Amino acid sequence: MLQGKKILLGVTGSIAAYKIASLASMLKKRGADVTVLMTENAVNFINPITFETLTGNKCLVDTFDRNFEFQVEHVSLASQADVFLVAPASADVIARAAHGVADDMLTTTLLACTCPKLFAPAMNTRMYRNPIVQDNLRTLARYGMEVIDPAVGRLACGDTGEGKMPEPETLCEYLIKALTPKDMAGLKVLVTAGPTQEKIDPVRYISNHSTGKMGYAIARAAMLRGAEVTLVSGRTSLEPPIGVRTVPVVSAADMAQAVKEAAPAQDIIVKAAAVADYRPAQAAEEKMKKGDGELSVALARTEDILAWLGAHRREGQFLCGFSMETEHVLENSRAKLQKKHIDMIVANNLRQDGAGFGTDTNVVTILTENETVELPLMSKEDVADRLFDHIMKYRRP
Numbered sequence: 001m002l003q004g005k006k007i008l009l010g011v012t013g014s015i016a017a018y019k020i021a022s023l024a025s026m027l028k029k030r031g032a033d034v035t036v037l038m039t040e041n042a043v044n045f046i047n048p049i050t051f052e053t054l055t056g057n058k059c060l061v062d063t064f065d066r067n068f069e070f071q072v073e074h075v076s077l078a079s080q081a082d083v084f085l086v087a088p089a090s091a092d093v094i095a096r097a098a099h100g101v102a103d104d105m106l107t108t109t110l111l112a113c114t115c116p117k118l119f120a121p122a123m124n125t126r127m128y129r130n131p132i133v134q135d136n137l138r139t140l141a142r143y144g145m146e147v148i149d150p151a152v153g154r155l156a157c158g159d160t161g162e163g164k165m166p167e168p169e170t171l172c173e174y175l176i177k178a179l180t181p182k183d184m185a186g187l188k189v190l191v192t193a194g195p196t197q198e199k200i201d202p203v204r205y206i207s208n209h210s211t212g213k214m215g216y217a218i219a220r221a222a223m224l225r226g227a228e229v230t231l232v233s234g235r236t237s238l239e240p241p242i243g244v245r246t247v248p249v250v251s252a253a254d255m256a257q258a259v260k261e262a263a264p265a266q267d268i269i270v271k272a273a274a275v276a277d278y279r280p281a282q283a284a285e286e287k288m289k290k291g292d293g294e295l296s297v298a299l300a301r302t303e304d305i306l307a308w309l310g311a312h313r314r315e316g317q318f319l320c321g322f323s324m325e326t327e328h329v330l331e332n333s334r335a336k337l338q339k340k341h342i343d344m345i346v347a348n349n350l351r352q353d354g355a356g357f358g359t360d361t362n363v364v365t366i367l368t369e370n371e372t373v374e375l376p377l378m379s380k381e382d383v384a385d386r387l388f389d390h391i392m393k394y395r396r397p
């Protein structure tokens with residue numbers, strides 16, 4: 001996604017400026033052509049040489065610098081840029097940008113750019129909450145610029161609160177989002193992910209090896225393509241993707257309830273969670289003490305969420321399930337497709353190298369009523385994208 005993209009990074013006078021060195025390096029390693037523009041004040045925080053070394057491009061500070069490559073550098077840069085991120089965005093630059101001020105290289109180039117423009121405000125919490133700053137941020141949003149919510153945490157000034165610039169990895173995700181074509185804009189997508197935990201007693205539960213990686217990749221792919229995404233997730237150690245509404249759940253019953261609540265509004269539902277088929281019939285109130293003999297725990301069936309969705313789907317809603325098998329993968333998956341009245345099943349074989357739980361890759365076969373599409377080994381991100389390519393082809397709005 002970033003390969004060959006022309007990215008402008010605007011750096012302003014904030015302590016967080018040093019973090020943009022990591023971002024510039026990360027983008028460069030992923031094949032982007034990165035140019036950094038700094039305010040005069042930003043130069044007090046980090047030296048332009050750092051950015052020039054990391055990006056291989058001249059770092060631009062002075063609008064009237066005579067040592068230029070292009071005829072009118074800010075216009076030339078602006079017309080070629082694919083995306084412009086101002087990070088950290090000081091209260092001062094936010095105010096100038098909101099009012100069309102063009103008094104340095106960064107703000108002049110910003111005005112000349114027609115590409116997507118993003119701002120990552122970074123400042124002390126009281127500055128950030130100041131109604132004038134908030135008004136200026138709303139003005140930027142009104143003019144179509146994306147304002148990235150600051151993180152909450154310990155700030156360089158010693159205060160704790162909102163105003164912290166998101167980490168470079170998160171900023172990189174916003175850039176990828178800005179650069180991804182929005183063929184799913186206007187669609188609502190529900191994704192389930194991760195394992196469920198079925199309580200035996202206050203210290204024990206039945207679960208499975210799902211890490212949630214496949215489901216999170218699916219939620220991310222839909223978000224990047226412009227969909228409004230709800231992610232119902234069992235417990236995982238993963239960071240939810242940016243811009244996704246996450247509903248945390250624990251048990252299969254919790255997941256069923258969250259899915260039923262969200263389902264009616266959805267255009268597409270992808271169920272990638274590993275939901276327990278059985279739960280302890282009775283969860284003990286107190287920790288079960290060990291005895292000398294064997295112990296059996298009676299199990300009861302959990303609700304089949306996919307079958308419920310198949311029976312309650314609304315007109316035009318597209319349903320996709322996942323099927324993890326260890327034998328007769330295609331036969332079992334096709335039977336599931338028909339029995340549950342859904343549109344698509346993504347089958348993966350736990351026994352196949354590079355597929356299954358915890359891996360960053362998967363090998364899947366996409367089954368619909370009339371088609372069987374075998375995909376080769378690929379990253380879970382690529383599987384997610386291919387999945388939506390197929391869903392967008394098959395769905396009848």
Ligand SMILES: Cc1cc2nc3c(=O)[nH]c(=O)nc-3n(C[C@H](O)[C@H](O)[C@H](O)COP(=O)(O)O)c2cc1C
Pocket residue numbers: 011012013014015016039040041042088089090091092093122123124127
């Ligand atoms: C040590 C230090 C840290 C600062 N950090 C921030 C900050 O995080 N956010 C901010 O808006 N201003 C911060 N400022 C104030 C700005 O640097 C100041 O408003 C400056 O005029 C911004 O200029 P610029 O927007 O042209 O870069 C800081 C100032 C100092 C001395």
